[in-house]
Amino acid sequence: METYIAALDQGTTSSRAILFNRAGEIVARAQYPFRQIYPQPGWVEHDPMEIWATEKRALAEAVDAAHIDPKQIAAIGITNQRETTILWDRTTGQPVHNAIVWQCRRTAAICDQLKADGLGDTVTDKTGLLIDAYFSGTKVKWLLDNVPGLRERAERGELCAGTVDAWLIWNLTGGQVHVTDYSNASRTMLFNIHTLQWDDDLCRALGIPLRLLPQPRPNSEAYGCIAADIPGLEALAGIPICGSAGDQPAALFGQACFAPGQAKNTYGTGCFTLMNVGREPVRSKAGLVTSVGWSVGGQVTYALEGSVFNAGSTIQWLRDELGLISSAPECDRLAESVPDAGGVCVVPAFTGLGAPYWDMYARGTIVGLTRGTTKAHIARAVLDAIAFQVTDLVRAMNADAPCPLTTLRVDGGASVSDILMQTQADLLRLPVDRPAQVETTAFGAAALAGLAAGVWGSLDELGTLRRSQCLFQPQRDEAACAADYARWCRAVERSRAWIENEL
Numbered sequence: 001m002e003t004y005i006a007a008l009d010q011g012t013t014s015s016r017a018i019l020f021n022r023a024g025e026i027v028a029r030a031q032y033p034f035r036q037i038y039p040q041p042g043w044v045e046h047d048p049m050e051i052w053a054t055e056k057r058a059l060a061e062a063v064d065a066a067h068i069d070p071k072q073i074a075a076i077g078i079t080n081q082r083e084t085t086i087l088w089d090r091t092t093g094q095p096v097h098n099a100i101v102w103q104c105r106r107t108a109a110i111c112d113q114l115k116a117d118g119l120g121d122t123v124t125d126k127t128g129l130l131i132d133a134y135f136s137g138t139k140v141k142w143l144l145d146n147v148p149g150l151r152e153r154a155e156r157g158e159l160c161a162g163t164v165d166a167w168l169i170w171n172l173t174g175g176q177v178h179v180t181d182y183s184n185a186s187r188t189m190l191f192n193i194h195t196l197q198w199d200d201d202l203c204r205a206l207g208i209p210l211r212l213l214p215q216p217r218p219n220s221e222a223y224g225c226i227a228a229d230i231p232g233l234e235a236l237a238g239i240p241i242c243g244s245a246g247d248q249p250a251a252l253f254g255q256a257c258f259a260p261g262q263a264k265n266t267y268g269t270g271c272f273t274l275m276n277v278g279r280e281p282v283r284s285k286a287g288l289v290t291s292v293g294w295s296v297g298g299q300v301t302y303a304l305e306g307s308v309f310n311a312g313s314t315i316q317w318l319r320d321e322l323g324l325i326s327s328a329p330e331c332d333r334l335a336e337s338v339p340d341a342g343g344v345c346v347v348p349a350f351t352g353l354g355a356p357y358w359d360m361y362a363r364g365t366i367v368g369l370t371r372g373t374t375k376a377h378i379a380r381a382v383l384d385a386i387a388f389q390v391t392d393l394v395r396a397m398n399a400d401a402p403c404p405l406t407t408l409r410v411d412g413g414a415s416v417s418d419i420l421m422q423t424q425a426d427l428l429r430l431p432v433d434r435p436a437q438v439e440t441t442a443f444g445a446a447a448l449a450g451l452a453a454g455v456w457g458s459l460d461e462l463g464t465l466r467r468s469q470c471l472f473q474p475q476r477d478e479a480a481c482a483a484d485y486a487r488w489c490r491a492v493e494r495s496r497a498w499i500e501n502e503l
C-alpha cells in the first residue's frame with residue numbers, strides 16, 4: 001500500500017494542502033485564498049480563524065481528492081508565512097486580535113526606540129536579525145501595549161502567542177500542544193540562535209512574559225497528533241504532525257540545498273534568497289540576516305537570508321489595484337510584447353524596503369515615464385523590478401558568503417515566468433535552475449515530516465527526488481545589463497525615506 005505525506009502550506013495569500021507520494025510527486029492538492037485586511041496604510045492583518053478554517057478545509061479536500069484511506073498518510077508537515085503573529089486565549093482557543101502580518105509596518109516606532117536604546121548589536125549577536133518591524137517580537141509587544149487588558153492577561157498566563165506554525169499545531173492537536181519550530185522561532189527577534197532558546201534579556205527589553213511563548217523544537221520530529229474531535233478532520237484523527245519549518249527554510253530544504261553554499265530564491269508574494277551556510281551562523285556585513293534553517297537529526301543548519309517584501313504582490317497590484325491586467329500570466333504576455341521597459345523603473349516599496357536597504361519609510365515609486373510609456377512598459381518594469389531586487393540580494397550574499405554563488409535554484413508562483421527567469425539570469429550572470437516541481441515549500445515540509453516518520457531514510461535519498469526542468473543561461477549583453485542595474489539603483493534612492501516619521 002502506497003504511503004503519503006500531507007503538507008500544509010499556510011501562505012500569505014492562501015492556505016494550501018498538498019499530498020505527496022514517496023517519489024515526491026503531487027498526488028492531490030487544494031487551496032483556498034483568504035482576506036487581506038488593511039486597517040490603515042502600511043498595516044496588514046489576517047483573521048486567525050480564517051487561516052485555520054481555510055487550512056483545515058484545504059487538508060480535508062486534498063485527502064478527499066486523492067481517494068485514499070487516510071490511514072495511508074504517514075505524517076503531516078507544516079510550513080507557513082513566517083513572522084505573522086497571533087495571540088490567543090489558552091482556555092477558549094479564541095484569538096484576542098487579528099494576526100499582525102509580516103508585512104505590517106505598525107511597529108516602526110517601537111523599532112526606532114529599540115535602536116535608539118542601543119539594542120541593535122545585541123539583537124544581531126543573539127538572534128542573527130536586525131531590528132525591523134518585519135520580525136514578530138515588536139508585533140507581540142504592540143498587541144500587549146495597545147489592546148486593553150492583554151498585558152495583565154499575558155502575565156497571568158491566560159494567553160498563548162505564536163507564529164502561524166504554532167497556531168496550526170495548537171489547533172490540529174485540539175489545544176494540547178503549544179510549540180514552535182526553530183526556524184520560525186528564529187524570526188521573532190526573541191530567540192537566541194546559538195543556544196536555541198528564548199532570550200531572557202530580549203524578552204525583558206520588549207516586555208514579553210516568557211510564559212506567553214511556545215516551546216521551541218527541532219524541525220523534524222513528532223510534535224503531537226491530530227485530535228479526535230476536530231470538525232471536518234474526524235477521518236484524520238491520530239495522524240502525527242512530524243515536521244515544521246517556515247516557508248523559506250522549507251523551500252531551501254525542498255530544493256535539496258543540503259550542502260553549504262547552495263542557495264535558492266522563491267518568487268512569491270515577496271522574494272526570499274536563502275543560502276545554506278552550514279553549522280555556524282554567518283554575521284552579515286551587507287544587510288542580510290541569519291536564521292536557523294533547520295535542525296534535523298540533532299544537527300543545526302544555518303541559513304543566510306535576504307528578503308524583499310514585495311515581488312509577486314506587485315503583479316497582483318497591477319491586476320487588483322491598477323486593473324492593467326486581468327491575470328498574472330497576462331503580465332508576462334504584455335511584458336514580452338516590448339523589447340524592454342522603455343526606460344521605466346518601478347520600485348515596489350509598498351511596505352518599505354527590506355534587505356539590503358532596511359528602510360521602513362521608503363514607499364513605492366515609478367520613474368522614467370514618458371508620453372510614449374504604455375502599460376506593456378509598466379508590466380515589463382514590474383518584472384524587471386522583481387529581478388533587480390533579487391540581484392540586490394545575491395550581490396549582498398556574495399559579499400557575505402565564504403564563496404560566491406554558482407547557480408540560483410528558483411521556485412514560487414512567479415518562477416513560472418520564463419521572461420522573468422531569463423532577466424534574472426542576465427542580471428546575475430549566473431545560471432538559474434528551475435525544478436520540475438516548483439512547490440518546493442510544501443515539499444520541504446513534507447520532507448521534514450517524512451524523514452521523522454521514516455518515509456525517507458536520509459538527506460541523500462531526498463536529494464535524488466529533485467529534477468531540474470529548465471536552466472536559464474545569461475544571454476543579454478553584459479554592459480546593457482549593468483546599465484539597467486545602475487538605473488535601478490538610482491530609482492531605489494528616490495523611493496527612500498519618503499514618509500519619514502509618518503507611521
Ligand SMILES: Nc1ncnc2c1ncn2[C@@H]1O[C@H](COP(=O)(O)OP(=O)(O)OP(=O)(O)O)[C@@H](O)[C@H]1O
Pocket residue numbers: 010011012013014015081267268269270311312313314315316328329331332411412413414415416417
Ligand atoms: N504566470 C505568472 N507570471 C508571473 N507571476 C505569477 C504567475 N503566476 C503567479 N504569479 C505570481 O506568483 C505569486 C504567488 O506565488 P506563490 O503562490 O508562490 O506566493 P506565496 O508568497 O507563496 O504566497 P503565499 O504566501 O500565499 O503562499 C503571486 O504574487 C503572483 O503574482
Ligand SMILES: [Mg+2]
Pocket residue numbers: 009011012247268441
Ligand atoms: Mg508560499
